[in-house]
Every structure is written in C-alpha cells, then in structure tokens.
Amino acid sequence: MSDGRTIDATTQVCAVWGNPVEHSLSPAIHNAAFAECQLNYVYVGFRVEDVAAATAGFRALHNFRGLSVTIPHKVAIMPHLDRIDDIARHIGSVNTVVKEESGTLRGTSTDGPAAVKALRDRGADPADRHVLILGSGGAARAVAFALAMLPDPPRLTILGVVGEEVRRLAVDLRDRTAAAVQGAILTGESLAAAIATAEILVHCTPVGMAPHVDATLVPCELLRSGLAVFDIVYTPRRTRLLREAAAADCLTIEGLDMFVNQAAAQFELWTGCPAPVPVMRRVVKERLR
C-alpha cells in the first residue's frame, strides 16, 4: 500500500474471492479505507476455484477476517458458512463473509442495502413508491429484496427477458415479504406501461456496460421528468441510459454509488469502524477514469 503502513504478523487480512478476480477494484478501495482509518488490516485478491477448500482455509487462518465474494462463488460458498443473514438467504447469494469473534462465519449481502442507500442519499426515497426493476438475475434479486424488506416497501414491477427467472423472483418476493409485486416479460409494451406509473427505475442488467456503451434497454422517449433513474452499471459511470435520463430531466443515480456503499458496508462489518466513504469514493472514481 502506498500509505506508510507496515504489515506485521498481527495484521488482519481481508480478500476478494472470484474467478477471474484480476480486475477487481476492491483491493484498492479497501486498502485506502484501512489506511485512512489507520487500521492494521490489509486486503488482497485471490483467484479461487475450489470454494469449499478455500473456505476451510479461511476458517483455519485465524486472522483472515473477511471476504468479498464475487462470481462464480456467491451461491456456492453458502453451504460452507455457519450463518446466513435473512436478506442473503432470500436473495440466494452472499457477497460478504464476516468471521465473527467466536470464529463463526456469517454470510450476508450488502448489495441490496447499498442500492437502497444510493437512492435515499440522492433524494429518491423508495418508501411507498412504485419502483420498476429491469432484470431478474442476481443483482435484480438483491435490489428487489432490499426494497421489498423495507418497513414501507415500494410497489415493485419486475421486467426481465428470462421468463422463468422473473416469475421465480416475483413468487419469492410475494412469499417472503409484504411488498406488492408484479413480474412480466420485458417488451416494448410492458416497459411503456410500467414506466408510465413508475417513480423510480432501477436498471439491473449488464446492458450498457463497457465495451457496449451504446446499448440501452429504455427508449429515450419513455424517459420523463419526475422519474428517478438508477443504473447499477458503473463501467462507464455515465451509461447511455443515465445520459438520456439526464437529458430528459430525470433525477439520475450512478452505479458507482451502490458500488461504494456495498464496499463501505463490508468495511464496517469487518472492522466495526465507520467507513471513510469519501476516500473510498475517490479511489473508485480515480480507478474508473
């Protein structure tokens, strides 16, 4: 780390596990945060194939304290943990593992709450609103459950292209939360109908992600003032969807906010200290430039 800290044999270790993992920004963001807070922690990345064996090792390496878990291990790691938070159990995946003082391995998901915080922080409180979610994969599940588990949940419309996945997500949300949920196949018609009454649109698919930066699921003529548009894609920071939403005078919220928030929540779970969010945001911005 370029921060004047010294690693010694008491340093606590956190890591991101994925495959591939080489392009992860997480080491940069978390090491900057540890340095800012003068915590004797270090964060590395490990390419993992055998997640069962890796988790056995995580358990046995005493001061290995926390994990960020990414593709393809977010589901596969779950049976190897001791305790799964409700939200992660409902979503069906974890993005965070915390080794508690007792040695217990707790799995949770900070993605959904990070999305809710991003909306609130930018003035788009979802409570009791109508939220349209585009997509039905892992990210959509995380955002949908975080919204549906709020004390005053929004009404949710979920539109996706994989019919069975949309149906499953809608059923799971209705079974496990108090939210009113509709799910349907994403078509020009279903999108136009849903967006007409939606107050917040959350885009949870990879469409528009670099290198396909000219792609968008939302025809610009459907965008209108009064709609808040949140794109969880953060490469590029200003996706075509967000650019066209801004041009249509929508409130826009960047995926970068969610990325920073999920990392900040992980930091707090691992260290028990408030996360230095401005530093973390600055590092991500620098890396994405």
Next chain:
Amino acid sequence: MSDGRTIDATTQVCAVWGNPVEHSLSPAIHNAAFAECQLNYVYVGFRVEDVAAATAGFRALHNFRGLSVTIPHKVAIMPHLDRIDDIARHIGSVNTVVKEESGTLRGTSTDGPAAVKALRDRGADPADRHVLILGSGGAARAVAFALAMLPDPPRLTILGVVGEEVRRLAVDLRDRTAAAVQGAILTGESLAAAIATAEILVHCTPVGMAPHVDATLVPCELLRSGLAVFDIVYTPRRTRLLREAAAADCLTIEGLDMFVNQAAAQFELWTGCPAPVPVMRRVVKERLR
C-alpha cells in the same frame, strides 16, 4: 507497506504460519525485500491451529504462493504437501512451502543451508573440518544434515541433553549421509573433550536467548583462538556465548546471519529472483535493536 507499492487483485501472497505468530519478523523482512525488487507480492502472518484445513485453503487460493512454516506446524504440515525435498525429509520438518507453477506444493528446509552459508560467508568453511554441534532438536537436526550432506562433509560431534534424541540424530545421519558422526550426552567432560579438537562450534539450543541472556552452555575457559563459534540464537544478537568467544579471540558468527539467509533462500524459491540480502539484513537489524 511503507514502500509506495499498491496491492491489487493480481498481487501474489506469501505468509508465515505459526501459533503464536504475532512476534514474527518475517512480514517486515519479506515485504521490504519484495518492495526493493519491485515485485507485486505481499507477505502476511496467519495464526494457524488446524494446519490440514489451512493447507487445503492454501492450495485453493490460487495466488497464495509461498509459506514460512514455524512452530508448531513444521512437522505436522508435511503429510499435506505433494513433494518434500531430501533435506527436509531427512530433518523431518519443513520451514518453507512453495506452490510451483503446476500447483504442486513443495516442502523444503532453508535453515540448514542457511547455517552452512553463514559459516562460509564468515570464513569458517566446514568442509572436511571437525564440527561440534550443541543440541539435538529441530534446529540441530537441520544444521547437522546440511553439514553432513555436503560433498566434503565435516566430521560431526553432537552433544545434547536428551539422550534418545541425540542417539536418533546420530543414527539418522549415519544411515542417510556419508559423514562421520559421534553423538553423546552433553556433560562438562564430553564438552571439554569434543571442543579440544573441534574447529567449529555450532550452538543449536535456546540457551542464552532473551530474557535469559546470561546463560551459556560453554564455560569460557574452553573457548580458544582458532575455534569458530556460531550461535544460532539471534535474540540477543550478541549472546553471552558469542561475547565470551570474541573475548577468547574466536571467530564469531551470529544467528542473525542464518536468519537472514533462510529468509533470502525462501524469497528466491517463491519469486525466482535474487534476494536483496543487504536490505533484508538491515530490516532484521533494525527490528532487533
């Protein structure tokens, strides 16, 4: 690290495993060496209890590349490795694990060769000499086998206080090497007799280690000019044995040399790069001050 390097998700990880491990100097010495050579490696310490599970994890974490293994795991880790070098097999313990490109876990011991190098570098080449080793534990076994496996091995006398251990070491050396070996219980008489013809004395017990810095196994009247005295204890750097040996005009060799050499050999095994020995030595000296 206070070296301007940045950890990312491609950083290779090495670690020391022990229990306790908190006072290890290895993170400081290896991180300084990685920085000096501008290698994208980081070195941490892990407290380990279940070495089998920890080794399964080491295997599964792809870019976890190397281990320093210390008490109490130097013997216990061996069945979990794929290949053990001859010297480590003879000694019966490893202090180093290397994950080779193929993923094979190779165990070796750099302690004994580090002792031989320390002797040679200070002008006490052991070839064809008479070397007296005090002690018969793990460190004595490492030094004795490295000496006995030389092309021109010295004649070895081993004196220790644990009779069965001394006998076992002498038998193993005779069975597996070409060296002429005598073993006996350490007494005033056996020590005086052996030291009279010895050209090199290697002290391989914890006697004289801090906080018991006034302890020594060797009465100062037995020390004489022409004898080279090597104390593998390095806390303090100048043990009572070395101070009295210097006063008797002996050539003296510090345990610090061996500590630096074993770390340098590990560094070269893990990285394939020549170790920056002066930097490693400086770090150890600073930490021991």
